Amino acid sequence: MVGGGQLARMTHEAGIPLGIRFKLLSDTPQDSAAQVVSEVVIGDYRDLDTLRAFARGCDVITFDHEHVPTEHLRALEADGIPVRPGPDALVHAQDKGAMRAGLDAIGVPCPxxxxxxxxxxxxxxxxxxxxxxxxxxxxxxxxxxxxxxxxxxxxxxxxxxxxxxxxxxxxKVPFVRELAANVVRSPHGQAVAYPVVESIQVNGVCDTVIAPAPGLSDELSTHAQQLALRIADELGVVGHLAVELFEVRDADGVPAVLVNELAMRPHNSGHWTQDGAITSQFANHVRAVLDLPLGDPRPRAPWTVMANVLGGDYPDMYAAYLHCMARDPQLKIHMYGKDVKPGRKVGHVNTYGDDLADVRERAAHAAGYLRGTITE
Amino acid sequence: MVGGGQLARMTHEAGIPLGIRFKLLSDTPQDSAAQVVSEVVIGDYRDLDTLRAFARGCDVITFDHEHVPTEHLRALEADGIPVRPGPDALVHAQDKGAMRAGLDAIGVPCPxxxxxxxxxxxxxxxxxxxxxxxxxxxxxxxxxxxxxxxxxxxxxxxxxxxxxxxxxxxxKVPFVRELAANVVRSPHGQAVAYPVVESIQVNGVCDTVIAPAPGLSDELSTHAQQLALRIADELGVVGHLAVELFEVRDADGVPAVLVNELAMRPHNSGHWTQDGAITSQFANHVRAVLDLPLGDPRPRAPWTVMANVLGGDYPDMYAAYLHCMARDPQLKIHMYGKDVKPGRKVGHVNTYGDDLADVRERAAHAAGYLRGTITE
Known part of the structure; x- marks a missing residue:
């Protein structure tokens, strides 16, 4: 996997049970994933020679981020290394112009x-x-x-x-709310769709994800899943695809969706699946990249809520563990091993249960307490 | 963690979300856990100098196995390194004579x-x-x-x-079946008890674990949990304690339990918790060792079954993934990265659901197919 961020960290975690060997190309030994992976190469993914040396001996290459130059990916493919998702698909997540052109070409509604x-x-x-x-x-x-x-x-x-x-x-779309439709597609064409979620942004950064999106009609939910599956298929995506959506009202006031962004890797809007779905986005991304049959994407609880933990004013988040864990023994904490900087995503929490209000309160409390904005 | 086996591998996996740094003392770089951990020291745990050098800079030491000499553990403690479980507790899992003497002293029924x-x-x-x-x-x-x-x-x-x-x-106890009561205890004395499970052995090796033990009365289940909690408390255990039990009938034909063995580390009879409990035995072992509040041990499904995957006649288990994963998208595979040798534990599978017969069949099929004893 190229890139040492938290997505690689959690992908490695999900790959351990499969008994596979995971090799990481990371900028520094301090990167989130480099802290927990055995086989780490430190190097710059923008350098083709570094990428080529890293890829030697890998069965397949995948990514923690979209920043590897498209021409480098083509070079790796020419070397005979499977790159998943491949450059022809990935360009739609790398280049917003290419994304809009690609979506226009297949008739997907966009702003x-x-x-x-x-x-x-x-x-x-x-x-x-x-x-x-x-x-x-x-x-x-x-x-x-x-x-x-x-x-x-x-x-x-x-x-x-x-x-x-x-x-x-x-x-600037006058949206009602933001949704995300997450799907995973494998090279042999199998695909699974997770429940459509609501994503709540604060200052342009994802704050809370609710799975499934409350009050979303079955009709629009199925439509959004089908749209995401069609995008994955038409663009030839392999692995996890997050389709960020605006929920809008059409001219007749009927709910509809427009595509905001695409991400071709595990995505923040899918972190809830670690504790809330039968198979997590990370496990299914690994399975897709290895061309293995995909796991069941269905939820394990009526409601799952993910809340991002942002860096706050005090650097030692671990001191907050005592209170958070004692207050809520069902709380699922996922920290990334990152140094705390104000506003930086340093972890997330998942909660699940039958009562949405309770599940939301618990996630918001834990995220706020870890950040330091809640002190009781 | 001292010891590079699968228990360390899965403990590391469970520790990743906590954002902690995990350091491993392993016999070889090929050991199960050494394949997936960033910070690995290769050395012999029987050598005190090696242990001391390894322990330097660790906040706390815990174990994948019970084989570290008791006097070495005392030396580490004398150096000021917290050892959890400590030597006074661990000796009861290291030495069967000490175990029986310890259990006799606190009035626990044994053969x-x-x-x-x-x-x-x-x-x-x-x-x-x-x-x-x-x-x-x-x-x-x-x-x-x-x-x-x-x-x-x-x-x-x-x-x-x-x-x-x-x-x-x-x-030789004329037991009805074997049970296991798994509990986790932290240094500050908090403890949690998992549901009592049935453990089915084949040729002296654990084959299948059913959680909870079918048909076990609430009374005997609670008694077994209390017994395990009392043992953990009286012996001063920190971390996961597995109490292997014989279910017997007393002179009046009333169900009762006798203690067979103790293990003070994550245990095969608790592997079902990875997918079947709110908090896994591995996560709770880490939390206990770090003196953090413990997670909820309750089950997430009515039935969870664990089946061990033993090495069979053909070395490439991964070829079987296609069939197993396609047949059962809810199957949870946990492989240890070990070379296949006939009869060696190389992984396990977990299944869960509402229908025990179905859950058992799925686990047995997958374990048999991965081993090669089932071919369809």
Whole structure:
């Protein structure tokens, strides 16, 4: 696996029961996954020679993030190393322009969008539709709200163009809430769909995920799952695909979804599956990448809630374990071994049960207590 | 953790979500746990200097097996390293003579037993009670049926005395079945009890574990849990304690239990908890060793069955994954990364659900198919 973040850490954890050997390419020995994996190569994934040396002897390569240059992935494939997901699929998660073009080509509903050339062009884009505000995104390099701007005039639109990367303009969708449809697809074409979840963002960062999305109709849930399965199939995704969705109301007030983003790896909106589903997203990602039959994605409890733990003002989160664990013996803590920095994702908690209000309260309390924003 | 076997492998897996650093002392880099842990020291746990060097910088030491010499554990404690479970407790799992003496001292019912000096003394032991057969055990060094003999006369009783280790004689208990009561206790005295399970042995090796034990009365189940909690408390156990029990009928035909063996570490009879309990034995062992509040030990499904996967005649178990995973998408496979040798424990499977017959069939099928004794 290329990339030493928490997704690699948790993928390794899920791979241990399969008896497989897991090799990691990590930036530093202190990275989240490098702390827990036996076979770690320290190196820069942007360097092709490093990637090639790492890949030698691997049966298959997969990723903790989308940042490996597409041309490097093609080079690995030319060397005969299976790359899953492959570069032709992964480009849709690497490049927001390619994502929109790919989704347009297969008729998937998206926010109105086009590549814009400069601030004056942003003005034209706004005039073509609903006007300002307009969402601007650099097509590469963004995550967790980085690389995204919401501008109310062309005067505010200068910054996105400074990086020299193409800029995508999108309408600011008046969404009701955000959903995510997570699916896993294997090379032989088997696919499974997890229940559609609600994802609650705070300051552009995922805060809470509720599985399944409360009050979502069976019809829209099935539609969203089918949409995600179709995207996985049409784009040739192998492994976990997260389809981030806006739930909107159409002209007749009927609930519908638009695709916001794609991620082709285990995803924050699927962390609930570690404790809430029969087979976790990490286990199914490993199984897909190895072309093994996929595991049952169904939930094990009526409700599961995931709450992200962000770094707070005090560095020792482990001191909070005593209170959190004693307060809730059913709490599932997942920490990433990262140094605490304010606002940084350093872990998450999962709770599950029959009563959604209780399950939400327990997750929110634990995440808040670990962060330090709740002190009792 | 001292010892690189599968228990260390699965303890590391359970420790990853807690964000802790896990350091391993392993005999070889190929050992089950050494394959998946970042920080591995290769060395001999029988060598005090090796143990001391390993322990330096550890917050606490725990064990994959009971074979570390008691005097070495005392030396580590004298160095100021917390050893959990401590030597005074662990000796009862290391030495069957000490175990019986310890259990006698706190009034725990055991099979009739005493240390015997030679074959003639075995004859006397038999005559003191029910006659032959008699069970002979070397007080140290046995596991999985090794170090245990069932003899029908003093003529058959020579071999156990050859090792020069004290020999314990026990009545051969006419048990109805074998049970196990698993509990976890922390240094501050909190303890949790898992449901009592039935353990089915084949050729002296655990084959299947059913949780909870079918048909066990609430009364006897609670009695067995209380017995295990009392043993943990009286012996000062820290971490996971497995109390292997014989279910017998007393003189009035009333069900009762006798203690067969103790293990002070995660135990085969608790592997079902990985997928069948809210908190696994491995997670609770880690929490206990770190003196953290313990997790909820209750089951997540009406029935969970664990079946051990033994090495069979063909070395590549992974070829069987395709069929097993496709046949049962809910199957939980736990392989240890070990080379296959006939009869060697190389993994286990867990299944769970509402229908015990179905859950048992699925576990037995998968374990048999992986071993190669079932081919369809």
């Amino acid at each position: 109105r969008h086009r590549i814009v050339a400069d601030p004056a062009d942003v003005e034209r884009f706004a005039a073509e539709g609903e006007g300002f505000p307009v969402v601007l995104k650099t097509v590469r390099g963004g995550y967790d709200g980085k690389g995204v701007w919401v501008v109310r005039s062309s005067k505010e639109a200068a910054e996105p163009f400074l990086a020299g990367v193409p800029v995508l303009a999108e309408e | 009739r037993h005493r240390i015997v000096a030679d074959p003639a003394d075995v004859e006397r032991f038999a005559a003191e009670g029910e006659g032959f057969p008699v069970v002979l055990k070397t007080v140290r060094g046995g596991y999985d049926g090794k170090g245990v003999w069932v003899v029908r006369s003093s003529k058959e009783a020579a071999e156990p005395f050859l090792a020069g280790v004290p020999v314990l004689a026990e009545e």
